Amino acid sequence: MRRAHTMAFGSEMVKDGARFALWAPTAKDVTLVVDGTDHVIPEVGDGWRRLTLPGVHAGARYGYRIDGDLVVPDPASRFQPDDVSGLSEVIDARAYGWSDHEWAGRPWEETVLYELHVGTATPEGTYAALEGKLEDLRDLGITAIELLPLADFKGTRNWGYDGVLPFAPDAAYGRPDDLKHLIDKAHSLGLMVFLDAVYNHFGPAGNYLNAYAKTFFTERHQTPWGAGINFDGETSGRVVRDFFIENSLYWLEEYRFDGIRFDAVHAILDDSDKHFIGELAETIRARLPGRHIHLVLENEANQARWLERGPDGKALQHDAQWADDLHHCWHVLLTGEDAGYYASFADKPVDHLARCLSEGFAYQGEPFPSLDNHPRGESSGHLPPSAFVTFLQNHDQVGNRALGERLNALSDPAKLALARAGLLLSPQIPMLWMGEEWSATAPFLFFVDFAPDAELNKAVREGRRREFKSFAAFADDTSVIPDPTEAKTFADSRIDWSERERAPHRAVLADTRNLLQIRHQTVVPLTKTHYLGSQATLPRKDAVDCTWTYEGGWLRFVANFGDTALPVLRAGGQVVWCNGADCDPANDTFELPSWTGLFLTGVNR
Template identity: 85%
Template structure:
């Protein structure tokens, strides 16, 4: 099985040679530099420069000379063997022979996500090393891995959110064929593979678009990273939109990814009649109707409109959104932290949790304290739980802490065990952060590599320390904050998989596996049927009682977060999980402090 995504951008291997196409609307002269020789590139109108060259071998190196001086890589390069400023490589995607021709994905309701950073998920930090871990993840009960962004970034270590060449998987982890081999192997094991895609900005090093396509950006929109991407420009918007829509299709078709997670879509500023993320979803749905394709948003604005369903429950546009609100509720309950955005959940964390469990968003248009009481969110109670991806940890919530501590280093193990069950047995789509399944002791720190640009390294280093100087723990000494530019910060973040075989980590791994077995046996069969709504109540201000109803039955979660025991009516049903030796069930449920129970029954 050979796969190739045909697109108007980049180097396309065709029958009569390789077609090179560059959109360079603000360049006066463009020359193709191919294996050391220059080739004229005709102007074909509307900013496009296109030429087909015969006799070009797979692996040839090329770039574009702009206005007789600067040589830049192809913005749609399929691979950069010499990093973001080097020449691009011609890649014939049909050279890879896939074995997963019958694979069409898995239904969304079966999804258990495992988010990971390729460079730190294994000691070697490569696609090949990760491939060797896939069977372990399958046996744990994971059904999908989600890779942090792969778009080529400056240097050899980065989270991936500083990518500047969206079509080129970074060479720090291997070659394109190695990534395809990872995905092919995952599919053979029944695992889906998701990719985090960043369409709201480019990284600070290695982006050459301003040298020949200044209108790719616009000062009309300002983002945390500077001028916004010009999705709605009168003359440039169509090409800019196509550049990213084609990128999504490229990953889904040529690499056979099963889904994409779109980073911070609230920072994609677009005044068009149809917003870019709406057009993107509609295009993907129309192009790939025969596959299970899952599109997930990160959206601080909590806009339910992107998550609407057809009458039969299928997503109209996007499949789900990361449920940050639910994370914040659990984090406040487990740690007692109230700084930053946690302040907006610290006043009544159990009540917020109850609303999130039953309705998705905690804030659905109410004033949000962290935003100076500006309204945040849209009504979401009509959406099914599967419209939300839930988590106790992720790369942001761990890595954006000064010391990169995991939740297991901040909370009581017994309390964390209750939260783990609440995550993995509730009907939302759960996501684990790499190593969470055994409470890994390794931190996940913020790291970059902008060498030899020491000025940029210095700016990142000092900015990181300024960011945390307002925190009491670092007010007098920020030197304890790991230097993000040092290689040690990166290597300290690598997982030690052998921990999972030792106490106490072995017990956490066994608990995670048991919970996922219960999920697949009991929860997923319910969620495959039509959703009928949910209701949550507070038996006491420190306890939650939530019931989700489906066509084939119901699921109920009762948890006591207070110090005093909780007694509440049982109301029937079969117990599928409870914690604590002192939990008593009969006609009533008696829950000691920080214990919970899941029950299920037929309607």
């Protein structure tokens, strides 16, 4: 089967040639350059220029000459073989023959996410090399891999959040057909593939939109990266909105991704009657009704409004949001850290954890200390647990540390074992960060490659060290912070898969596999039934007891974070997981030692 996404933007193959389209409302003169030859590209109204050229074949290189001298790549380029400032390549989207004819995705409740960075997930850092790890992940119990952003970025090393050409998967990892083959292979193994997409800003190098489409941005909205993207402009907003909507549809249709995680939507500033992220979700749902398509938000504002369910329990717009609050609770409990935003959870971490487990957000409109006590969040207790993606680690929480330490380098293994069970057996949608399943030792460091722009490299290097100057550990010497512009920083972030075969990593991997087996056998069938509600209590100030109830039964989690044993009354049900205690099925009471817990399930009375 051959697939292509047709859109108004970019280039695409047509009969006997190729069609080119560029929106350049603020350019005076535009010429299409194809394989070294200039062609007049006529205006067709509203800032659009279009031309169909016969005889153009896949592989042709092209760009646009703006106002005489500057030649820029296509902002909707499907591929950039020579990086962000080189010419774009005409791609025949239908050249790849898909084999996943019967694939329609998997239900959201079955999702176990595995977040990864293609460049550091394997020694080779390619799509092809990642294919070789898919069976291991499938056998572990993973059901979906989530790729950090692929949009073409400057250089060969980047997390992906500095992308400037949203339709072009970066050439550092392989060609477009290599990415399609990876997704095709994943589907053959029953694995979904998600993509992280960034619609709140463009990277600092290689973005030429201001040269011919200044109204793509607006000074009315200011973001951490400068002028905001103009989603609500009177004359430009429709084209800008369509650019990103088509981008999502492109990844979902042409590449067969099963879901998208939208980065930092709180930074997408839009005063329209219908916010962009609402229109985006509604359009995707309407266009792809026959597949399981999953849409996930990162949203520091904790706005439950985007996660509402219909009468059938299905998401009306977005399936879930990253549950940062829940992560922060676990992190404080595991490490004792209370700097930065952790301060807002360090006062009563067990109380906050109980609310997160049972209701989703810890802050639901209350003053948030880390925001000068401004209210944060909306009521979320009515939402099912599946409206929240939970994690103990992710690229941000590891990589934004000065030394990129993983949680296993910061916490006691026994405590981490309890948190791992709490993550993988609770009914929210769990996510692991690459290598977490065996407690990988490699850090995940911040890295970029803006060479030969020495000034930009210097600004990033100095900015990184300045960021941590206020931390006591680096107040006197920031030189220990790895230089993000050096190739070694990138290389040091690659995970070592051979660790899985050695102690203590082998035992952690076995534990993860066992927990995921329990999840798929016991927890997932329960969460596929109608959610009825939850209740969390604190048997002591250092312990939590949470029960989630579904039409198919209930699930209960009890955890003791204190120094003394916690007596627990079974109150019916069957123990499905327990650590550190005598969990004899015949017992009606249990004694949970310090930092241990248990999960029970039962039928409704």
